[in-house]
Amino acid sequence: MAQVAYVDSMLREYLIFRGYSNTLKALDVEQRNEKDQHFRAERLIEHFNAAVQASDLKALRNLWLHLDNYLFSKLDHNYAVAVKKLENNLLKYYLVTAYSNNKSDKISEFFKKLSSELQQQNEWKDWFYFSFCKNAEESPTFALYFTKQWQDTLLLSLRNFLTTVYQCLPQPSFVRAEQEAAHMQRLQDENTRLRARLQQLQQEQQQQQSSSAASSQNLSSGEASSSRRRQQQSLNDILPFDISPPGHIVDDFCIIASEANIVGQASDAQARGLKLLIRNIGNAGSPVLTRKDNVGDKSLSSSKRRSGSVGRSWI
Structure with missing residues (x-):
């Protein structure tokens, strides 16, 4: 076996370094008498x-x-x-x-x-x-x-x-010294690879967390903009009443002023009608007074006073 031959050469080198000549001779004799390079029961x-x-x-x-x-x-x-x-x-x-x-x-x-x-x-x-x-x-x-x-x-x-x-x-x-050294080297290399992989996974996890936070912010802003768009769309969806527009452009203040003049003219006409009514009541030839000829003077004078007072209050 290659490992046994390598160890034999190392042992021989060590015996020569230490000056163990008798042990080296015994080793040479044992190796010459041994038919194969491994243990025999x-x-x-x-x-x-x-x-x-x-x-x-x-x-x-x-x-x-x-x-x-x-x-x-x-x-x-x-x-x-x-x-x-x-x-x-x-x-x-x-x-x-x-x-x-x-x-x-x-x-x-x-x-x-x-x-x-x-x-x-x-x-x-x-x-x-x-x-x-x-x-x-x-x-x-x-x-x-x-x-x-x-x-x-x-x-x-x-x-x-x-x-x-x-x-x-x-x-x-x-x-197995050489094999153990190679095995330890493989374990160290594997440990280095695993550490690098762990560091890469941690970086990826941090990136995912940052991206998820950004996406949540974008989502919230997108929801706000979408809600505003929905509101605008709902306002745009409202249909106006079917009212025919006026033939010409009229100022509202002009309409209010004309309405005020009409009301004022109506009140003046009413006041004039009342005045005419009161005057007719005061005349002797009034048909109302001819029906009251049989009434006494006291009642006539009192009715005149009441009529005159009413007419004066209205005037």
């Missing part, structure tokens, strides 16, 4: 098998704890049962191998260090009798674990499990 199986054959409990436990912390802990919880079963079988393989090599002290050391941890598990209850059992390879409880078939099956299952896990796990952060 057989290497771990070799380390496990070497620790078991040498009865090195510390090396066995440290390697397993390292894998558990940095590899198995990243798996789904469904694999927890399989991981625990492989660990227990590997420890049982260690005890069986120590018993076959007549290393009873290693068996006692095993239970002394791990008894507090193993006594919590039911499948280890019979194994606390293992250090006191004679001819354990013939015991029905432990005979299965001494067979070569079981031991080979255990190592094969462990190798397949490690191979599957390493294929599914992501690459280490040290290997």
Whole structure:
């Protein structure tokens, strides 16, 4: 893989800079002996098998704890049962191998260090009798674990499990340094684009608000002008009365003056008629007075006085 080769070159450069000549030689040997440039599960199986054959409990436990912390802990919880079963079988393989090599002290050391941890598990209850059992390879409880078939099956299952896990796990952060840098650059570019887009949207929103305010003002002014136009139109729609215009132009004041003269002439004629009536009443030859000859002098004189007073008041 290109990333692994790039990291190898960086590591070599660092070792040369620091002067780690022995580490550089060991790296060269490891790289020459490795057939391909990626991890192989057989290497771990070799380390496990070497620790078991040498009865090195510390090396066995440290390697397993390292894998558990940095590899198995990243798996789904469904694999927890399989991981625990492989660990227990590997420890049982260690005890069986120590018993076959007549290393009873290693068996006692095993239970002394791990008894507090193993006594919590039911499948280890019979194994606390293992250090006191004679001819354990013939015991029905432990005979299965001494067979070569079981031991080979255990190592094969462990190798397949490690191979599957390493294929599914992501690459280490040290290997993915260049990819992480490129990913961070892409995220920064995307963040810049999003900020520019947000600023553009804010400007567009402000423009829309200003345009809506202007349109509302135009609408209000348009409504006022339209209302004025409607009023003018309503006034224009009124039809005048069908009155024929006069033949000639006459001044209104002239009409009023002529009407006043006519009224004055009528009143003068009436006054003259009343005066003539009063005069006729005062004459002796009046037909009204001849009808009153039989009336007494007193009544005649009183009627004359009344008539004379009335005539004088009108005159």
